Structures are given as C-alpha cells and as structure tokens.
Amino acid sequence: MNNLQSTSHSNSEVDIIRNLTLRAEAETIPRVQVTARVMQTIAAHTQNMEMEPPLLAFAAGLSAASIAAGVLLVYSWETLNNPLVEIFVSLQGVMP
C-alpha cells in the first residue's frame, strides 16, 4: 500500500481509518444488476439524439425563410413609402 505518510505529526487518525478499513475488508456487499437499466437509458438517449437533427433542420430552414421574408417585406415597405419611386415610375413612360 503506497500511501502518503507523514512523520511530522501523529498518525492516529490515519491508523483508525486503516484499522477500520482492514476490519471492513470482509464485509458483505450486495450484488448489483444494472445492465438492463443501463441499456434502456442508453437506448432512450440515443433515440432522442436521432430525433434532433430533423427538428433542427426544420427549425433552421424556418428561421432562414423568415429572415428572407422579413428582408423582402422591409424592402417592399420602403419602396412603397419612398417618394423617389413615384418619380421613377412616372419617368418610365418618358425614358427610352
């Protein structure tokens, strides 16, 4: 056992821990069986992760379309209110 050893002060607290540990080595530890639960949890996580990409793609597409529509809307609104547009429209019949 390669432990930290200190000679500069009393080791009684370490001795207590070590003695209890030695005594406790033969304790009865219950058996654990978590295989089925672990595999269920992993399957559930994996299924959630598989569903995410299509949803993300949909969300990404929707937001891109919204941005494009927004830009067009703003542009259209500005052209409607811009007086210069009226002049150009009126000049369309005059210019070759």
Added chain:
Amino acid sequence: MSHDGWSNFLAAMAGSSPILPVQPEPGKARVNAYQQRAAADINNNDLELVQACLQGNDNAFAKLVEIHQPMVGRRMWRFTRNRTDWEELVHDVFVQAYFSLATFRGRGSLAGWLSSIATRVGYHYWKEQARKRARKHIPLDELPECALRQPETINADEAAEILVRLLDTLPPRDRLVITLLYVEGHSIAEAAKLAGWSRVMVRVQAHRARSRLRRQLARLDNPRQP
C-alpha cells in the same frame, strides 16, 4: 503458485483490493508472469468489446457492464449505503462510460478508466448530499468510540458501517482524499488521476483532511474542547 499469490490476484480481480506490486522472490517469478498474462488477457478482451461497441454493437457494451459491474458496485458502495442511491450511482457510471467511450485510449485498463468515472460520479454525489443536508457534518461523538479505537471488537459489516459514518463527518473533498489514499490505498499520483486533481492538490487536501479528522477525534477524547 503460492496460495498468497493466487489470493491476491483473485481478490484484485474481484475488486476487493487494488493489485499490489509484488516483489519477485526467488522461485516465484512465474507468479508475476501468470498474473501479468491473465491481466493482459482481461485487458485484451475489454479492448475488443470496446472496439465492438464503438462500431455500434450495443451487446458488447452490455457484456462490459456485466463484467465490470461488481467492481463498480463495490466502489460505489463506499460512496453510499442507501441501496436506491447506490444502484443509481452504478447505473450513472456506466451510462457516462458509454457516452464517453470514444475517449478511452486503451493505454491503461478499462477497469482503471471506469474507476476514474466512478470516483467523479461518487464525489459529485457527496457534494449533492452535503448541499441537501441541514447541517454540514455529523458530530463525531455520535459514533461508538470503542469501535473506532478497537475495531477488532466488531465484525466486518459493523466496521464498514462505522468507517462510512466516520468519513461522513468530513466535507466531500476531505472525504474523497481520505478514501482514495487510506481506504483504497492509492498513491498520490493515482489519487490525483482518479479525482482529476493535481498531485499538489491531493497532498494539500490530505494534510487538511487529516488535520480536520485529528481535531474531531481530539474532541471525542475531550468533549469540552471546542
């Protein structure tokens, strides 16, 4: 092979104690070779299963769980005696292992890698429990003093229970370093690797933990002492 050699090897494989470095004695060099070959076979088997799992074979991971859950179970039993929490911790260790399996490089044993994950899961559990508790520590004077000083007067299960209760009086960080160094018998380097700390931090923390434990034991001897 001597009885002691096989006992040490089998106990280590069962996870009851770490594999101790064996100094080869005259005529016993073959013991080390057998142990090393058996350990290498186990490691190769684990590596094959890990590779199969990374290629999408989930049955391989189920086999790994079956192989290593006794060791992990034994390890997590040090972190809690509550059966429900204990099974939850063992479950969490393997789920974390599955999702970080790609980070296992195969340089050390899979058991060692799982031990690192188990240590961090257990430490996180202690911190959560400390946060939930109304008072930070359980007073040491609630523990039977004669059992602390003379553990030979009690049986193994009682000794284990008292050890857990004694360590439960410490804050999580102190408890972890005491557990790694003096209960599990790891070196400073091994403890640092398991806890994810630096070696300096392990030394400093060990010194503080021992001082705290010493003060508490002194209060047990002298209840009037603050």
